[in-house]
Amino acid sequence: MNETKYLKLQKKYGEALNRICTSNLELIRFFKTAAHNFRLGFNNAVVTYAQEPEATALLTFDQWKIYGRVPKRHSKSILLFDNKNQGRYQVVFDYSKTTVDKRVVDGKSISFFKYDASSETVNAVKQIYNINSDTATNLSDVFLEVARNNVNSFISSEITEERKELYARVITNMLVSRFSDDVPFERLISEKGITEAELKQTFGFAIDIFRTEYSKLASTLPITLSAMRTVAENEKQSEKSEVQEKPTVTEKPSVKKTEVKAPEIKSELVLTQKDLDEIIVYGSTFQYGKYRIVDFFTEKHNLSEQTHFLKQEYGVGGFSFISSNATRLSVMSNSKGLNIVSFQQSKETVVSYREI
Numbered sequence: 001m002n003e004t005k006y007l008k009l010q011k012k013y014g015e016a017l018n019r020i021c022t023s024n025l026e027l028i029r030f031f032k033t034a035a036h037n038f039r040l041g042f043n044n045a046v047v048t049y050a051q052e053p054e055a056t057a058l059l060t061f062d063q064w065k066i067y068g069r070v071p072k073r074h075s076k077s078i079l080l081f082d083n084k085n086q087g088r089y090q091v092v093f094d095y096s097k098t099t100v101d102k103r104v105v106d107g108k109s110i111s112f113f114k115y116d117a118s119s120e121t122v123n124a125v126k127q128i129y130n131i132n133s134d135t136a137t138n139l140s141d142v143f144l145e146v147a148r149n150n151v152n153s154f155i156s157s158e159i160t161e162e163r164k165e166l167y168a169r170v171i172t173n174m175l176v177s178r179f180s181d182d183v184p185f186e187r188l189i190s191e192k193g194i195t196e197a198e199l200k201q202t203f204g205f206a207i208d209i210f211r212t213e214y215s216k217l218a219s220t221l222p223i224t225l226s227a228m229r230t231v232a233e234n235e236k237q238s239e240k241s242e243v244q245e246k247p248t249v250t251e252k253p254s255v256k257k258t259e260v261k262a263p264e265i266k267s268e269l270v271l272t273q274k275d276l277d278e279i280i281v282y283g284s285t286f287q288y289g290k291y292r293i294v295d296f297f298t299e300k301h302n303l304s305e306q307t308h309f310l311k312q313e314y315g316v317g318g319f320s321f322i323s324s325n326a327t328r329l330s331v332m333s334n335s336k337g338l339n340i341v342s343f344q345q346s347k348e349t350v351v352s353y354r355e356i
Helices: 003-022 025-037 042-051 063-064 119-128 139-154 159-176 194-244 275-282 289-297 304-315
Strands: 068-069 079-083 089-094 098-100 317-322 330-331 337-343 347-352
Touching: 003 025, 003 063, 003 089, 003 139, 003 194, 003 304, 025 079, 025 159, 025 194, 025 304, 042 079, 063 068, 063 089, 079 337, 119 194, 139 194, 159 194, 194 317, 194 330, 275 289, 289 304
Parallel strands: none
Antiparallel strands: 068 098, 079 089, 317 330, 330 337, 337 347
């Protein structure tokens, strides 16, 4: 391990942290980087921002090989702090610095969250969150309402209203950044800046809420958009049929609008032990969570220790997961356990940490 590189990485961390804490623009850009690399912890989010603010997906050389990709020749790597080994760093590459490895024929596919901020997307997101307000006409309005609801639900009453609004605006900026380059709130802090402790606290809460809402959107938005388009096409066909049946009518027939709702979960999802094992081995939303979980279960622990570990490891968050039988699942975690939803089957189940 090159100690000089590690010292330089620490220096980059300190310099970037200072910029982020004293500049509105730097703070906004930092949280955009965090939104695109939400599995990183605070320290690695800072050094990623310091080295490659536009990074979208970071993996090691060996991890990229699994997806049939390799770093481009002479491409610049990114160094991250190795959370498992104090005083060491890890070398990763951003997706933009990789290319297809023609030698790999069975690499895993990799997909990205790609949606725009069109009116169709806005309407789909409003339906997912059951927001009927006519004043919420864009993603900024919708996500601000979602963020404020989360802040009011999870934040202690001891926190000032000013601090709560900061959290809500940061979360809104992060969510919108996954759809467009718009920045709803260009001023987050005053001229005096923000302390390192305040930044870490803001990051910790904002990233937890962002992970939860992003996972929800990744799971339900494709289904909701598909349902909306199906309804629109059916209405179009219905209108066309009515016009053909009444060729003398010049006035456009009135077609009753059909309300599209997010998929309704109707019954309990039955999981096999194999399904549950796959979900656990997949890991949590936190960086290296998979390895910590595997390491933990290779050792002997009592039920109380196991429950406490899983509660701390999963925290509040969520992710999408495809089981071995090709079932797409949404896994949401909280202090009580895992809420597992199959939108394909319209079923869900809750598994407590004691049952795992």
